[in-house]
Amino acid sequence: MSQDPERFDSMLLAMAQQHEGGVKELLGTIVSFLARKTDFFTGGKEGEWEKVVKDTFYTHAKKAKDEADKIKKEKLEAEKRLKEIQQKKEQERLAKDFEPASVTELTEQEAEELQETIEKEKKKEPESGSGEASGNEEEKTPEEEDDPEEKGKIKPNAGNGCDLEHYRWTQTLEEVELRVPLRQTLRPRDLTIIINKRHLKVGIKGQPFIIDGELDADVKIEESTWVLQDGRNILINLEKVNQMNWWSRLVTTDPQISTKKINPEPSKLSDLDGETRGLVEKMMYDQRQKEMGLPTSDEQKKQDVLKKFMEQHPEMDFSKCKFN
Structure with missing residues (x-):
């Protein structure tokens, strides 16, 4: 009859707790006991104790490996089942999401109320639209009226x-x-x-x-x-x-719409990083200058450099020079 392998566990655990060096120190104590108190190493034939140690360790090593493989396999199977359940739930959710939309029929009273609301909105739209149109006409400048690119564009x-x-x-x-x-x-x-x-x-x-x-x-x-x-x-x-x-x-x-009439909020412009904000402000400035027939920032910079050079060299005649 096979003996219970766990009958000495409590005793061995108590021993293990007394060995701060771990398993190696515990094995040393057991082997020392065999050497001091038994004829384990000397009572048998030459090399017999080595065979006993090898067979014993390999037998229990195999059991430990089989148990570890079993646990690993069970874990993988559990993860696979969980994944299949999740995939099934996801498929059910997607199938439910793509169901055709249900149409709710309105009662006669609800239909009449909805129609009245629609009619009221239609009446309001021309009024607000005409008001905006007249406002836009008032705000138009002669330059905008003559600009073919702005014709037909809305505010x-x-x-x-x-x-x-x-x-x-x-x-x-x-x-x-x-x-x-x-x-x-x-x-x-x-x-x-x-x-x-x-x-x-x-x-x-x-x-x-x-x-x-x-x-x-x-x-x-x-x-x-x-x-x-x-x-x-x-x-x-x-x-x-x-x-x-x-x-x-x-x-x-x-x-x-007329992008020339866009006025970005300062708070929005300030949200940009320094470099981007500088480029945007430069573009807006140049656009306004062009609309007024004035030089852009780059053209102004060239003119300033030329003016400074001319002041430094009054002896030179620039009257017949052309600069781009």
């Missing part, structure tokens, strides 16, 4: 973008913010929003796209995001690739 909204029938967009030098209001409460899975480097698609599944067009300039796809707010408003942030230019429109099918 930017307060956010340096444009308010259109189905959406509103604003911009800074770094990004464009787009807001698309919805007429019904939806979930993210009911929407189709695709942001490419130079193309944007926004819409409700099963319906024509609200926006489907080429963007005014390239955007950073990995830095651009969208979110559905309160189920009724889509908010999209597009990170510009070129952060030195203003967009004149969101997509190429939109009416253009």
Whole structure:
């Protein structure tokens, strides 16, 4: 009958705790006991004790290795099962997210109220539009009226973008913010929003796209995001690739705004690093100088250098010289 291998564990553990040198010191004590109190090393044939030690150690080493391999295998199988469960849950979630949007039918009373709201909004739009138009006409200068490039362009909204029938967009030098209001409460899975480097698609599944067009300039796809707010408003942030230019429109099918009338907020400009802010301020200054028919900063610098040189050399005649 095999004996219980754990019957001496408590005794051996107590011994092990007394050996600060660890297993090696514990083995030394056991071997010393065998040498001093038994004939383990001298009672048998030559080399017999070595065979006993080798067989004993290798037998228990194999058992320890088999046990470790078993535990490792069980751990891998458990991790595999966990991964399969997670994948199954993810597939179920994705399948649920891509279910077609459910359509909620309105009662007659709700439909009438909605129609009244739409009619009121339609009545308000021409009034506000005519007011803006008259304001723009008053603000136009003779130079703008004569400039063919400005003909047909509209004044930017307060956010340096444009308010259109189905959406509103604003911009800074770094990004464009787009807001698309919805007429019904939806979930993210009911929407189709695709942001490419130079193309944007926004819409409700099963319906024509609200926006489907080429963007005014390239955007950073990995830095651009969208979110559905309160189920009724889509908010999209597009990170510009070129952060030195203003967009004149969101997509190429939109009416253009006059970028000459854009006035960036000082707080936004101050958010830029020193080098970028200096370049932006220089560009804005040069643009204003050109509009007024005055020299740009580079041209002014050349004129100042020439003026200083002429003052230092009054004996020279510069009347017939041409400088670019």
